[in-house]
Amino acid sequence: MIIDIMKYSEVEKLIKKTTNSRFHHQGSRHPIWLNPDTGEFFEMSRHKSEEVAKGTLNDILKKSGAKK
Numbered sequence: 001m002i003i004d005i006m007k008y009s010e011v012e013k014l015i016k017k018t019t020n021s022r023f024h025h026q027g028s029r030h031p032i033w034l035n036p037d038t039g040e041f042f043e044m045s046r047h048k049s050e051e052v053a054k055g056t057l058n059d060i061l062k063k064s065g066a067k068k
C-alpha cells in the first residue's frame with residue numbers, strides 16, 4: 001500500500017475500516033490508539049483536517065496494522 005498524502009480524518013477512517021485498532025483513551029496531548037493484535041499503542045492528532053507528514057503516516061499505518 002503506497003499512500004503519499006492523507007488527512008488525519010482519512011487515516012482514522014482507513015484504520016477503522018481495515019484493522020482491529022481502536023481508540024483507547026485521550027492522552028494529555030493526543031488521542032491514544034491500540035492495535036490489539038500486537039498490543040502496540042500509537043498516537044494520532046486531534047486536528048483531523050491537517051495533512052499527516054509522510055513519515056508519521058507510515059509509522060501510524062505500520063503500528064495500526066494497515067500497512068504491512
